Amino acid sequence: MKLILCAVLFGAVATEASDPPKSPICGHCNCTNGEKNSFDVYCSGKSGEQDLFSEKNWKSAKNEAYNYNYTSLSFQNGWLPNLTQTFPSLSLISLDLSYNHINSIGKNVFINLTNMRTLILSHNDLENIDPDAFKATDKEGKPVGLNNLKELRLDYNKIHTLDPNMTEYVIEIEILSLANNPLHLSDTDTVLAISKLSNLKELYLQYTNIKTLPDNILHTLMHLQVLDLSGNPIAEMPKTLSQGKNLTRLFMNNTGFVNLTEETGFPLLPKLKELHLCRNQHLQRLEKHSLSGLIQLATLKLSDNIDLVSIDPMAIAKSMNHTVFRQ
Structure with missing residues (x-):
């Protein structure tokens, strides 16, 4: 009995000593x-x-x-x-x-x-x-x-x-x-x-x-996958956006867009899978081929665009003006 008690006490002391x-x-x-x-x-x-x-x-x-x-x-x-x-x-x-x-x-x-x-x-x-x-x-x-x-x-x-x-x-x-x-x-x-x-x-x-993206700001960002431009007074599609060849997610909520057409819409972004275009208070129309450059698009969010009255059935259809990007 005494041996057991001593063993227990010794174990307790050893544990206390090992505590940091x-x-x-x-x-x-x-x-x-x-x-x-x-x-x-x-x-x-x-x-x-x-x-x-x-x-x-x-x-x-x-x-x-x-x-x-x-x-x-x-x-x-x-x-x-x-x-x-x-x-x-x-x-x-x-x-x-x-x-x-x-x-x-x-x-x-x-x-x-x-x-x-x-x-x-x-x-x-x-x-x-x-x-x-x-x-x-x-x-x-x-x-x-x-x-x-x-x-x-x-x-x-x-x-x-x-x-x-x-x-x-x-x-x-x-x-x-x-x-x-x-x-x-x-x-x-x-x-x-x-x-x-x-x-x-x-x-x-x-x-x-x-109001826009400066020329060539995306040129060296070859690994860029996510870009958020929301809440900015961007009224025209930035031309340099076409350099975002590896973008997979793009946020352009609450911008200054009014009408997006084939000429003023999105450039070829061959890997983009998710686009957020919400709360654009002045956006009225998504016209034919305005989204056709987004050939891998899987998710499109268009909530709370209070003036949006028209989305052309061919807005996201493939356009001959966009060639497939190959690495």
Whole structure:
């Protein structure tokens, strides 16, 4: 009986000793423990300086050698007008800094977040992003980028233009959202900045007050599959849209279209499967062959077009003016 009791007690002590020390940041923020003792951290309504950038808040005070795994950090509704301090070395995959009144980002801020795949800077006060905002340097002092970053969300800011040097440091991104910014998309620098992102698969430009797509902006985006131009005063079909040969989903809700004809309708988009044309308040007619360039179209959404009175039976029929695109 005594031997059994001792064994039980010994097992309890061993289990307690093996428990990892509690992450200090979990005393300031809410933490969810995930797989392999990784943490998802959520903070809201904090100033940020003390919790985010102090390395002691991310490492164990009892055991400095213990290395925590942090999968995501969501820090929202705080006060970070000048994001200039460098994040400590963390294993973050996702970082959400939305709703923090950020108006400037210093260089090397993200230098230690080498695993980061998603960066959300939505709903802030960014106007012009410093070209070195996403710049980092390696141990030898050579400039490097955020090479693992795949998703960058800059929507709901005050961005007018993008510096082409900025995107050189996020060249691997596949998803870019610039929605709800007062963009000057006719600006050469902005076009060049976007055109450099040759791996881009999804581009969101809704409610940016653009009237058309600049020439050749899609020329280098050969992997682009999703494009959202909704909420813009686009009255005529952008000619450069024909360069979107690999587009599969296109959103053009709430635009300025009136009548779409064979001449003014969609160009040949050979892989497009889904088209959204909803809430176009001035759209009246879809005439013969106006959609015939969409030879693989499977889903067409036309809801809430209050003035739409006519859809020609041949609107989506094949036209001899469109030749099949072959790679």
